[in-house]
Structures are given as structure tokens and as C-alpha cells.
Amino acid sequence: MPLTDASLDELVTYRPDLPAPPDFDAFWDRTLAEARAAGGAVKADRVTDRHLLRTVEVDDVRFPGWNGEPVAAWLLRPRGAEEPLPVVVTFIGYSGGRGLPTDHLFFSAAGYAQLVVDSRGQGHDTPDRDAGGGTQWAKGFMTRGISSPADYYYRRLMTDCVRAVDAVAELPGLDPDRVIVAGGSQGGGLTIAVAGLTRVAAALPDVPFLCHFRRAAEMCGEGPYQEIAEYLRWHSRHGVEPAFSTLSYFDGVHFARRATAPALFSVGLMDPICPPSTVYAAFNHYGGEDRTMTVWPFADHGGGHGSNSVAQLEWLRERGLAP
Template sequence: MPYFDLSPTELEAYDPQISEPSDFDAFWNATIEESRLAGWEPRLTPVDSALRSVDVLDVSFAGFGGDPIKAWLLLPTGATEPLPAVVEYIGYGGGRGLPSERLAWSSAGYAHLIMDTRGQGSTWGAGGGTPDPHGTGAATNGYMTRGIQDPADYYYRRVFTDAVRAVDAIRALPEIDAARVAVTGGSQGGGIALAAGALSEGLVAVMPDVPFLCHFSRAVGLTDREPYQELVRYLSVHRNARERTFATLSYFDGVLMARRASAPGLFSVALMDFTCPPSTVYAAFNAFAHETKRIVAYEFNDHEGGGAHQWTQQAAFLAELGIQ
């Protein structure tokens, strides 16, 4: 794998001017408020599993428009005080999987909510169970162009709202210390975490790992990998839709979300990442508004990034912030 993007020095300084819609904040404030009004109390069902050090609960909570969203909640067995929590979002095409697949956070003493991604969960992993009941107009295969004709109909409007409502849901539980909630995720999950960090109040940390959904205008011309190629294929057919497409995407760009961050941030980037090019990650990192931020660069890695090494960095970051 060759280096294909900017040099490390250029990446560290890369701060593109990305214009944002004048009604960006109004759009998202109205979206979140409407979904909160349509909400209902989270539903938790204990799961009889083979795990002995972790209690597993099957969760349903109200996402976008009150739609039911599935999640796993993993709690350290025997906890007697309200716990700090980590909400995790999943990479493109995956679902919440099985509870036994993600035990690190609960083993470290945190409550861990793993949100299913609506409509996904059938590309890799152990599956998901949350439908997306909303239709869209013309789209390519995948999720990137569903509803691309209008920000109000775009697929990620629903997903990003689900992410905020996942934070709301876990804060409502007596087992959780609502003042100590962090968000994380890799790839698509990292992009979703950036959105949750912008649109949720009072988080203690935002930890996007090799985040997707950042700096769309650069990504689609720089990489020939999926999922950004979904946008390329769409525009190769809808030849006159460029302006409308990127106007829609501007409401969902991780760089613009990063500008609204109000909690400390820990990023990771892989310098040989052809899926989420390094410059798109640095664009979000350099725009990240909170003064406490750090990025870990994996010089010789593709989109797998730091893997388990990055989880160790995240755990240490929360400990430095006193979130234990």
C-alpha cells in the first residue's frame, strides 16, 4: 500500500474551508426536538447469556421520529453505583452483532451501549435487527444516496438522530451516571460519533476512530473504494445532480459537526487508509472545536487503523479525563 494523500506535515495543517448551510443549526435543532417529542421510555429486557462477569440487556429506544432502535447494554455484574457509560456506533454495513463480541468496555468497568444501525447489519459481522421504515427516491446500492435529493429525507438524518437519542436513552437509566457519557465508533461509527458529539449536550468525550463521512467533496475524488464510490456512481448517472447532492451532504459532513464539538476528542487516522483518506480525517480533527483533542496516527495501516491498540488509547484517554 503506498502513501497517496498529503504529507504528514501537510496533513497536520490541513484545514479546508468547507461552507456550511445557513440553516445548519436550525435544521438539526428542529430534527432532534421533533424526535424527542415523539419519544418513549427505553425498554430493557434482561438476556440469559453465558457471560458471567457482564449483565446483558436487550434495549429498544425511540430514535428518529420515534422509530424503535435496537441496542445491547452491557453492565459489569455487581455494580452498585451509577456507572460511566460509552455509547458505541457501528461501521458501515454492520449491526450490533452479539453481546459477546464487544466486552472490553464493560470489563473495564463502564456501561456499554452498542447501537444497531437502522437498515444495516447484513454485510459483515453477526447481524442487526433494526429496520429503516422510511422510503427514499432514486439511489444506488448501499446507503450513501438514499434520500440524497433532500436533506430532510436523507438516510443519515435518521441515523444521526438515532445516535443522539441513544445518548438520551442511556442517560435516562438509573444504572448510569448521566454526567459521564462518552461516544465512540470506527469508520461509519466514527462519523456518527462526531455527529453525536455535535448534537448532544454534556458529553465527556468524543472518540472517532478512522472516521467516515468527513469532507465529502475531497473524498469522492480521492478514493476509488466503497462506500464513497456510491456517490460517484450516482453522479455518473445523475449528471446534473452534483450541486443538489453536495448541498444535501453539507448537512451531514463530519467537518461541520466537528466545529460544534463541546467535549474533549480523541481521533485516530491511518496514513495508508484508502477507504477514509487521511486528509478527510485531519480536516475533521483540525476543525474539532474543543481545545482538548488528540489524534493518533497509524503510519503503516489501511482502514483497519490501530485496532485493539486504539481501544487502549481510548481507555487511557478517559482515565486522564477522570472518567472511570
């Protein structure tokens, strides 16, 4: 796999001028206020025995997300740990859901609680009931409701993710002052969005997706950004600028500007799915002073794999966020 983008020297200074929509903050303030006003209960049922686990406790969680609709999550905690625990709220990559608790044992093995959030419509346990008016062209989610920010799919999913952080205060054994948001690819883009929309203690966006949409759609030969290019191929006469206008309300670059929590990003310089320049666009605009990029020079979209997880634990420990 060759290098897919600019040189590292060019990337570290890549800071494109991407103005946010004038009503960006008002749009998100209104969206989150409406979701919170919809109410709904946080529920957690103990299901450890179903999964034959002996060192962690597992709760099957439902919390209110977009429009108060229930969103599924797993809550994993090391058995017998002293509480309240720092909690890693984890968002999932594109086309995946929360899966099984046994898919997510790393952070509990390191002593953290972990809330693993299902992705509406992508996982099996959280339907996207309001699939949105407006247009969808390609398979997948990138163009679902793209004709309007109000209808766009990621408005609903990003709202769910913010509400997951809200739910931490109502779940047992967790420290709401030590909430860490994390995820890879789509999960990384959602991590940046949540860090920009609400208060968290730290953010761990790994090879993040959903950043610098226009550049990504123009240069990607693999992955979900191609859904945007395919849509615009058939709507090029009148649809290009309206589509990118909608996407600008969901661009990680704009959320990054508004984020202040310490952040550890990662990037693979041979990533054909999330071009390194799109990752650096968000990183170089990040509002928090404590920001670090872990660079994997020969990595594709897998980034540093398990090595990146170890780097995350070390980084969290250095910032006093170890259990």
C-alpha cells in the same frame, strides 16, 4: 499498501474552507425537536443468561429514535460494579448492526457500561421503515434520499444516535454526566455528529467516515464513498451540486466545529477508504480545545486495531473518566 494521501506535515495543517449551509443549525434543531416530540418509551430486558456470560450483565434495549421508532441496542455492564457507571455509547461501522453482546466485551471488561446502538436498515434488529423518498442509485446507503436533506438516510441514523444519548438517563446503573461516544469508520463519523449535536463528556472517533464528502468522493478507490461517485457518474449534468448540497448537512467537518467535548481521534495514513485528509479536515476544525490525534503511520482502514483501544482507555483515565 502505500500512503494514500498527503504527507503528515501537510495533513496536520489541512483545514479546508467548507462553509456549512446557512440553515444547518435550524435544520438539526428542528430534526431533533421533532424526534423528541414523537415520544416513546425506553425498555430494557435482562438477557444475560441467553448468552452464557458470567462477568457482565446484558440488557436488550429498545429506545425511541427517528420519528419515535424503536431502535435496538445492547447494554452491557460489569457484574457487581459500583453504580452509577460511565457509559460508552458505541456506534457501528458501515453495513453492520449491533451483532451479538459477545462481540462487545472490551469496555465492560475495563469497568465501563456500554450501550451498543444498532444501525437502522444495516443491522437485523432496526428496520429503516421510512426508507426515504428521493433518489437511490448504488447499493448501500450513501445515496438513499440524496435528492433532499429531509429525505437523506443519515438524517434518520444520526437522529437515532443522538436519541441513544438521550436514553442513557432512563437506563439503570448509568451516569448521564459521564457519557462517552465512540465508534470506528461510520461509527466514528456518527460519533463526531453526536458530539456536535448534544452534550457528552468525551468523544472517541476512530478512523472516522462521513467527513469532507466531496474530497472523499473524488479520491477514494475503495469503500462506500464510491457509491456517491457512481451516482454522480450518471447524474453529472444536473445532479452534482444538489447532491453535495444535501451531503453538506451531514458532513463531519460541520459537526466538529460545533463540538466542545474532549476528543481522541485516530487516523491510518495508508487508509484507502477514509482518506487521512478527510479525517484531519474534521479534526482541525474541531471546536473543543482538548483534542488529540492518534496517528498510525502504516495502518490502513483498520487503524491501530487493539492498540487503539488501549490508547483510548489511557486517554479516558487521564481525563478522569475511568470507572
